Amino acid sequence: MARMQLEPGYEVNLVAAEPLVVAPVAINFDNGGRLWAVEMTGYMPDTAGRGEDAPTGKIVILDDDNRDGVYDRRTVFIDSLRLPRALCFINGGVLVAEPPRLWFYPIENDKPGKRTLVDPKYTEDGNVEHQPNGLLRAIDNWIYNAKSSKRYRFKDGKWLIERTHFRGQWGISQDNYGRLYYNDNSSNVIGDFFLPGFGYGNLDQQNVAGYSERMVADNRVYPARPTPGVNRGYTKGTLDEKLRLRNFTAACAPLVYRGGLLKDSLQSVFVAEPSANLIKRNQIQPSGNVTRGRQAYTGHEFLASTDERFRPVNLNDGPDGALYVTDMYRGIIQHKTYLTEYLKNEIVKRQLSQPLNCGRIYKVIPKNFNTKVISIPTEPDKLVELLGNANGWVRDRAQQTIVDQKMLAAVPYLQQALAGSDHLKTIHALWTLEGLNALNSEQLIPFLSSTNAWLRVEALGIVPSVVNKASYKTYSSVLQRIVQNPDEVTAPYIAYLYPVLSRYDKPGANKLLKQLATLYPQNKYVADAVISNLSGREAQFTSVLNDTAAVFVKRLNKVINNRKSRLLNNDPVKLKKEFPRGAAIFSTTCQTCHGGDGNGIKGLAPPFNKSQWVTGDKRKLIGIVLNGLTGPVEVNDHLYKAPEINGDMPGIGGSKEISDEDIAQLLSFLRRSWQNKASAVTVKEVSTVRSQLKERSSAFTIEELEKVFP
Known part of the structure; x- marks a missing residue:
């Protein structure tokens, strides 16, 4: 702790350390303020990852017996887990993510009851860095994840699994209005x-x-020490003249701070960077439908350490309002799949593979401030009162407790809260009633015309849960009136309500979409909201606007072209049978950045589909996959570079688990998938290029690739 540099006005307190907690990667708090930790003790025992799959992971409960803010006692709730990564309290039990499965365990006197398999494919097998995590229980009563396009909910005695947007990599958070950050x-x-x-x-x-x-x-990041031990430290521009990391390379655990203690004029979003031993503070501010922000400081960080083993991998709000830091505390943080020879050498130099039995959890609070843990009560009126607490964690947990316990006795108090002046309390009350199936149209409809934009938005978000055969005409009438009074903030939400309105009145719902496209032809948010409802019938809407320069028309035509292109794709079932191992490696190692449709993912990676690097010279493609590629890179006449994509694609040539035969299958699969029609890659071709590159340990730039393989 003496090696930590912290923003003035704050202090760091240790709340748990080894042997009480070992290799923690995620934490949560129960209603009594006890800390539950996920221990991923099997992660990377050495640079080869030997023994990583051993069932050594645990979920542990930490108790603060004397209530002094420091945890004293450890109870193992579940052991013998393989690389567990997340937990979430719900319905009297806990969800536990243990790849590839998602389990639900009832909590019975601090012991696990008979578990239920919620999702057998919560993750894909394979790469630990690219598997879902988070299990964030959001304000809308759904559970969301990073690195995933699924959401979960327990309703009417059943687990529901739905498709949602693909989001992030490690860590996920929400703001006061339930919008997600990653x-x-x-x-x-x-x-x-x-x-x-x-x-x-x-x-x-x-x-x-x-x-x-x-x-x-x-x-940009500002480490407190030289950080040569990053995976791409050898690449020009990765480190500055003092050997300190310039830009994020292991950004994770974004937290919209809602604890109420760390005062700021703007909303703070903290981000951990374990490879550079720091935590960054950002400040964001919404304006209409757009939220933008900036770094809080220039030249230094909110918290940075000169200890190379300080590895903040998760950040949480706590029951006391403090900012909690989960420190895995170990030397190796990079997974073996992408571990470069350069970083292996750095690990050996400073003996970073040891120790493996450490772990620390800290909290950051204002200096000389005495925090108080709020235990969640059991009385309905007191729980509803907590929906207006200054601490977002308390508000969330009060809502969740009422919903989990199906506490209908809270309904009268929730209805009273709807008439209050505290808009955050009102928002939680609305969603709590939604979670209880106790919200009716008479209560909701007035909020659709509220003078408070946040209340209007939340009410529109709840409409799909409330509208039915008896009420849809009323909602249609109200939404028509809203559309007649232009409001760019709520207009996209009205378009997003099409699926539920069209169940009862498809012509009326289509008319609403056309009205919105006509009223907001240059608004990309309205355009995309409308287009999200037109799957397979985009061409029917091309006549809505005659102005080919309109944003709506341009974005609609792009989707039409995407659909035409997709219908020309090669048969994926046939390809999986022809290249089974290649298809499996693609789904666990490549798909998470380049997309299952091969068209790339915004902010991560360019497309594989019709890419000249995939279908062209086999030697170059093999070289990229073995050693990696540092951008920028031109694909299909478009130059991809950071921040549009991640600046680096790591190679997998150093992985002991992926053979030359595996790589040949993977590349053959890529060269034949989607609309690619190139020849297959042989094992001999992979082996030949590997031999040619045996002295090379660094990633390629395009210029270097062209020189090596002219």
């Missing part, structure tokens, strides 16, 4: 301008405006 390893803050339950209905629509937006584009 990032990838090279990006500071990415997030959604709109509520998470909308806009994913059109498979041919890529990069829906208002989702996966770069809210803070500045990726």
Whole structure:
């Protein structure tokens, strides 16, 4: 702790350390303020990852017996887990992510009851760095994840699994209004301008405006020490003249701070960078439908350490309002799949593979401030009162407790809260009633015309849960009136309500979409909201506007072209049978950045589909996959570079688990998938290029690739 440099006015307190907690990667708090930790003790025991799959992971409960803010006692709740990565309290139990499965365990006197398999394919097998995580229980009563396009909910005695937007890499958070925030390893803050339950209905629509937006584009970091031990430290520009990391390379755990203690004029979003031993603070501010921000400081960080083993991998708000830091505390943080020879040598130099039995959890609070843990009560009126607490964690947990316990006795108090002046309390009350199936149209409809934009938005977000055969005409009439009074903030949400309105009145719902397209032809958020509902019938809407220069027309035509292109794709079932191992490696190692449709993912990676690098010279493609590629790179006449994509693609040539035969299958699969029609790659061709590159340990630039393989 003495090696930490912290923003003036704050202090760091240790709340747990080894042997009480070992290799923690995620934490949560129960209603009594006890800390539950996920221990990923099996992660990277050495540079080869030997023994990583051993069932050594645990979920542990930490108790603070004397209530002094420091945890004293450890209870193992579950052991013998393989690389567990997330947990979430719900319905009297806990969800546990243990790849590839998602389990639900009832909590019975601090012991696990008979578990239920919620999702057998929560993750794909394979790469630990690219598997879903987070299990964030959001304000809309759904559970969301990073590195995933699924959301979960327990309702009417059943687990529901739905498709949603693909989001982030490690860590996920929400703001006071339930909008989601996330990032990838090279990006500071990415997030959604709109509520998470909308806009994913059109498979041919890529990069829906208002989702996966770069809210803070500045990726500069300011370590407190030289950081040569980063995976691409050998690459020009990665380190500065003092050997300190310039830009994020392991950004994770974005947290919209809602604890109420760390005062700021703007909303703070903290981001951890474990490879550079620091935590960054950003400040964001919404304006209409757009949220943008900047780094809080220039030249230094909110918290930075000169200890190379300080590895903040998760950040949380706590029951006391403090900012909690989960420190895995170990030397190796890079997974073996992408571990470069350069970093292996750095690890050996400073013996970073040891120790493996450490772990620390800290909290950051204002200096000389005595925090108090709020235990969640059991009385309905007191729980509803907490929906207006200054601490977002308390508000969320009060809402969740009422919903989990199906506490209908709270309904009268929730109805009273709807008439209050505290808009955050009102928002939580609305969603709590939604979670109880106790919200009616008479209560909701007035909020659709509220003078408070946040209340209007939340009410529109709840409409799909309330509208039915008896009420849809009333909602249609109200929405028509709203459309007649232009409001660019709520207009996209009205378009997003098409799926539920069209169940009862398809012609009326289509008329509403056409009205919105006509009223807002240059608004990309409205355009994409409308287009998200047009899957397979985009061409029917081309006559809505005659202005070919309109944003709506341009974005509609792009989706039409995407659909035409998709229908020309090669048969994926046949390809999986022909190259089974290649298809499996693609799904676990490549798909998460380049997209299952091969068309790339915004902020991560360029397309494989019709890429000259995939279908062209086999030697170059093999070289890229073995050693990696540092951008920029031109694909299909478009220059991709950071921040549009991640600046680096790691190679997999150093992985002991992926053979030359595997690589040949993978590349053959890529060269034949989608609309690619190139020849297969042989094992001999891979082996030949590997031999040619045996002295090379660094990633290629395009210029270097052209020289090596003219």
